[in-house]
Amino acid sequence: MDGSIIDTVIARIKERGGRVTVQRLAIINVLMRLDHPTAEEIYQFMQDEFPTLSFTTVYNTLKSLKELGVVHEHYQDERSRFEITEEPHHHFHCVVCDKLIDIEPGKISLHMEPEVETEYSPLETKVVLEGICKECRKQEAGQP
Template identity: 75%
Template sequence: MRQNIIDIVIARIKERGGRVTVQRLAIINVLLRLDHPTAEEIYQFMQDDFPTLSFTTVYNTLKSLKELDVVHEHYQDERSRFEITEEAHHHFHCLRCDKLIDIPGDQVSVKTASDIEEQYGVLETRVMLEGTCPTCLVKETDKP
C-alpha cells in the first residue's frame, strides 16, 4: 500500500513538471510515517538521517509539494499540518491533546445552497470538527 502511494506521488510530481529529488522522497516517506505532522516535526524527525538538512529546505519542499498538489496543508491555530492522501476526507481536531484525526468523507455531510456553488464555483468542501477525542474523553471520566 505504502509503495503504491509513493509510486502515485512520484508519477504526479513528474506529470506536473516537478523533479523527484532526495529531499522530496525523504519528506514523502516521513509524511507517510507520521500522522499529520507540522514542518517542525518533519524537520526534527529527519535530523538523524539528514543532519545537514535545514528547516528552510523542509518548509520549501513542503510548499513545492503542495503546489504540485501532492501534499495537503491543514491550517490549525498558528501552524500547519501536512499529509499525503488520495481520498477526500474531513478532520477532527482534539482541543485537549491537539491530535488531528481523519474522518471519512461519507461520515459528514454539508449542504451548500446551489446559488452559492454557482456563484463561487465550489470544487470541494472540507470540514474541521473540533472537540474532545475518544481517548481524552476516557481520561476525563477516569479522573477522581
C-alpha cells in the first residue's frame, strides 16, 4: 500500500466526521506494514515508538476506525485480525502457521438462491477457506 491509500483513508475519516489523530495515523501505518495483525501484534509493534501507549487505546482506536469504515475486522479463533482494504475480498487461513492470506476478488464465486436474499437481506459475504498454505506444505514435504 502506498501514500495514496493513506490519503484515501484520511479523507474517509474526515468525511465520516472522524478526527485524524497521531494515534490513528500510527495505527494505520502499522496496519499497512503488518499482514492482518491482531490488536496485540499492533500494540507490541508500536511499543518502541509509543512506550506510553496502552493496549486499551490500540483496541479502542481499531474499534473507532472500524466504525468509520476504514478498518475491516476478521474474527478468527476467538481473536480478531485487522486490515485496511479498498475492495472486499475473501481469505485463506492456514491452520499450521495461522496466517490469514488475501484471495483476489473474482477467484471465488458464490451462488445465492433468490429466496436467501429475500429472507435474510445480506449486506456482505465473507469467505474464509481453511487448510494448509503453500509454504507449510513445502516444509511438511521437506522442501526448502
